[in-house]
Amino acid sequence: CALWFVPVFNPDGNDELHSANRATQNGPQPVGKRANSQGLDLNRDFMKAESPEVRALLGLFQRIDPHLFMDLHTTNGSAHGYQLTYAPSLSTSLDPRLDAFVHERFIPAVRETMAKQYGYRVFDYGNFDRTDGGDPKSWTTYDHKPRCVFNYFGLRNRISMLSEAYSYLPFRDRALATRAFVLANLAELVRRKDELLKLCAAADRTLLAGQGKLGHASRLTDPVRGEVLVGKVERGAGRRLLATDVSRPVTMDVRVRFRATEQLAHPRAWAVVGASELVRQTLQLHGVEVVRLIEPIDVKVERFEIAGRSKARMSYQGHRETRLTGRLVAGTARLPAGAWIVPATQRTARVAAVLLEGHSEDSLACWNFFDRVLADDTAGYPVLRVMEVPAWKTERLPADGAVPVHAPYRLIRAQPPAGALRVKVVCVKPGERRGDPDFGRGVRWRGRELLWSAGEQQSSSLVGLLGALGQALKQRQPVVLVPGPRVTNAELLNACSELDKAGVRQILLQREPE
Known part of the structure; x- marks a missing residue:
């Protein structure tokens, strides 16, 4: 297989060396910072795509279209008994066949290779609940939103894997565990390449036929009782924590996946009316095809009728996140000339749906891209779901390099x-x-x-x-x-x-x- 490496995704943050950074991590000393030079957490930027680093990686995704993307990190969470924890895409809008392949065949094989060939203990990424000093009662994963790259990449009908080396291990041990995990994934990828290629092609055909779905109102799955290794750490110099060889299995509630309580079928297209040019540019950054309507036309649509809107009090990543509630109302609408049309019959339709739908949990509306429009209470949500594609006249909007x-x-x-x-x-x-x-x-x-x-x-x-x-x-x-x-x-x-x-x-x- 062909391998592409991005050795340092955050060069400015990586060079911001200081002994106070990640002080509990077991070396090296010093290390850089999480944020880039804009103060952005790059692994929360994959919807709004405001950083040059994320934009460059999105461009690489479009250029080479990898079948497997690996996101390599060091975790600084709970004291567990594993050298490495992992997570595939946890989005609730994935192709179900690819999702089943990853969880039922790919991951079990990688875990077996890690144990038998390399001698490493690995487990699903997560953290223990806070305890009063007794045994933890649960192990829970993090988030399903595609702002995180490993969740995002699954929306492209390909598979991804987050790797989190255990930060309380020495740096060399973390690097070796990560190397083994990458090799185990690559070996399984090559072994199952024919199966994966067929599944990816089938997932693409589903979207090209306009049969995609958006999962929303997502929740953690019901807990499953299982054994999780609880580790022990010791105090080192300063605030540093050091892993020990002591670990023991504890039976507890394990929740490492999400489920959508509601599914929304994609429309035939989305029409964006009255939004800023930044919306179009962001869609194209993701490789989403956008065309411009040449002449006005009446179409059957579903409107997202906003019932409630709330905005976070605190800023996060330079934004005050907006949450919308509402319902879809069927009707007709006259689309003006110049409206942007996003066909749902394209391979990036899952990405487009998450960016544009009012029901989406990580949309452009969430990241304030529609605030100017929504400030006018009479304007309504600026994205219409076009339910029948008429004989409209459109022109392509090629990516202009901007x-x-x-x-x-x-x-x-x-x-x-x-x-x-x-x-x-x-x-x-x-x-x-x-x-x-x-x-x-x-x-x-x-x-x-x-x-x-x-x-x-x-x-x-x-x-x-x-x-x-x-x-x-x-x-x-x-x-x-x-x-x-x-x-x-x-x-x-x-x-x-x-x-x-x-x-x-x-x-x-x-x-x-x-």
């Missing part, structure tokens, strides 16, 4: 517009990162130097360059930022903010080949 960074900033891969002002920034002296456990203060440097240039004008700061450009800056729109290879995302975002303050209304980012 990826939203943070409006009005875009990353472009093509040639910049004529007349654009190119602002280059290179790192002439890397300097050293200063240890700072408070990520909110941003990355701090000692002895770092950047050089900003536009034409013949140069400056050691962007503010200085803007002052030198003067009136010419306002006369030459847009501005294209061209960063060198050692310029960080945080520095680019700060530059975008300064350009925004200077009155630049369109800011583009373009990477030069290294």
Whole structure:
């Protein structure tokens, strides 16, 4: 099989070394941070896709379409007796045949290989309930929402596997356990490749025939009584916890899967009316086909009639999550010219359904993409379920290489517009990162130097360059930022903010080949 590796998915967070990071983990010392330079948890970004790292990985998914995706982590949770825990996609909107294959044939074979060939104890990912010092009463998995990449990937009609090495083991032991788990998965993948290829193709055909379903109102499955190994840890230096060889089986409630209490059949298409351009761009980032309606047309639809809306009091990943309740109401609607049409007869229809449906548990509405529309109580939910596809006239909307960074900033891969002002920034002296456990203060440097240039004008700061450009800056729109290879995302975002303050209304980012 062909193997593709993303060795460091979060380079900025990985380089943010500090002894206070993951202090209970058993080495190495120091380690980086979970968040990227935007302060985003990348493994919660796979619906809204706001980080450049996630966008790059989504692009790779579309390019190579892997049949197995492995997400390799180190867990820092309960003290259990396993070298590694794992989870396949836990989404409740998966193809049922692929889901059954993973749980009934693929995982049992991998577990057997891990035990017999490599001598490792592995179990479904989860954590014990909190106890008062006695034995735990239950072992429960984490979440089914596709904001997490291992859950998301299953929506693409392929299989995924989360790997969580036990953080209280020494670093070398964690690496060896992870290596064995990857090899066991690959061996089973190759052994069952014909079966898996047929299942993936059948799952694709189901969606191309418009027969997909969205699972919602999801709940943990009923508990199953089973034995789970309870481990013991010892205190090391500082806050470090060290695994011991002591573990014992305890019978308890085990819940490691979710079920949808309701299923919603996909419509023939979704029509998006009145939403921002960012919605279309995000759909296309996921590889979802979007077409534009050329002429107005009357169609049979189902509307999501909102009965209740609540917004989280606390911000999470830069958003206050929105929860909608409501029901579907059948009727007709006149779709205006320019409406975006998302056919449900495409291979990424499960992804589209989770992004667009009002009943979805991790939709774009949840991540505030529809807040502007929903602020008008008379406007209604901006996505209509088209139940019959008429003889409408549409035009394709090819992906234009533009990826939203943070409006009005875009990353472009093509040639910049004529007349654009190119602002280059290179790192002439890397300097050293200063240890700072408070990520909110941003990355701090000692002895770092950047050089900003536009034409013949140069400056050691962007503010200085803007002052030198003067009136010419306002006369030459847009501005294209061209960063060198050692310029960080945080520095680019700060530059975008300064350009925004200077009155630049369109800011583009373009990477030069290294």
